[in-house]
Amino acid sequence: MPHQPPPPPSGPFRLVKQSMSPRALLLDLDGVLLDTRPVMEVAWQEVRSAHGLDIPFASYERYLGREFGDIMQRLGVADGEAVRRTYEAKAVAASHLAQEFPGVSEMLHDFVAAGWRLGVVTSKHIDRAAPLLGRFDCHFATVRTPAGLGRAKPAPDPILLALVDLGVDPAAAVYVGDMAVDRESAARAGIAYIHAGWGYGQPSSPAPEIAGSPEELLQLLCSAEPFVEGSLV
Template sequence: MSPTSMDDGAVRQRVLLLDLDGVLVDTRPVMEEAWHSVTRAHGIDVPFEAYEQHLGRPFDDIMARLGIADAGRVHETYSQASQAASHLARHFNGMTEVLHAFAAADWRLGIVTSKPLNRAAPLIAQLGCPFATVRTPGGPGRGKPAPDPLLLALVDLAADPACGTYVGDMEVDHEAARRAGVRYLHAGWGYGRPGTPTPAIAHSPSDLLQLLDVSDESAPFVAGSLL
């Protein structure tokens, strides 16, 4: 399929933005291991279940919400432990094939994550997909649930919000999409629930193709063929 023409003659490039943790890659075992290292090293008595409720927000934001001081040192421990446990991360089944199908149908792909770039980059590289933009914390703007990283990704791609869809797995992802004016699809295989009103839910990566009208005929990788 080719990009759709708009009334004003501009070309509407379809853009699929995706969260990383809980959408593209199953990093829950990594995060759980890293959080246990934090609790041991810093004597913090907060269970992983409390930490994971806030996934999707920038790390410092989560620390503030949990009432944990010295977020910088805690983040250092968390980051080192995450890297040590990175071998526990797994791609969700079928995700790579689905991303190739979107690319084959002329969609541009981007990642918007609250994971710092140094830890996100190896996971993204392993997916082997052509991401046109990757937005991580540390640049301009606020983190999710603010709309800023989604809007910045759209600016990167010179695309209108109306041309964008964001796939997330937490309520903050839903809120960020709503505030950015982009369509939201909830990854039902992820770690959290969407906010209200209930958005469309993809129960598997291949559901994304159906929900966004990407035909299987333009998805040669899904068909198991290189042609």
């Protein structure tokens, strides 16, 4: 007789086991945690004047979510590395223009309190991402950027590496982004995706699950938490 796997546990034991398994909330930075569009716009205008590029910000903005060099290639910019230096210097100088989206800090604290592990997966390089993330009074257990191993979004690499960092299965993780490349990266990594409706991009088709606000994201992921009798520890 072939081996039969044991039936899944039911009742309170199952619920306790579920609530004790680690879950990961991975977040994009630009357009999800912080409104960095004013910084990007100022930095791009600097690039235009310093390098004589006749490329409007709207064209740059179409490719948000991708690594800077990838965007330069798509825009047909020949001297991408020189442009990158100009852009990054201006972006650092104008970083004070970045604003936290309302409700994000509170949401992050609530996820941590509910036992979630937090991570950031962004195409912004670590030297520009770190000071921005330092504004949050919150522990991000991993930050994956193009400075690390692997390919940048829309490849699955940074999401998979973040899950390795956190010790969380893809099935227990969610990525929250605002651009089509975010969704593609999550799909290729095999994890759930939620579109941040407060970000820059329109949800691609077919419509993904959408959170209209940080509060709604919390409700989507935490409201189904079961109550069980007694202590969980």
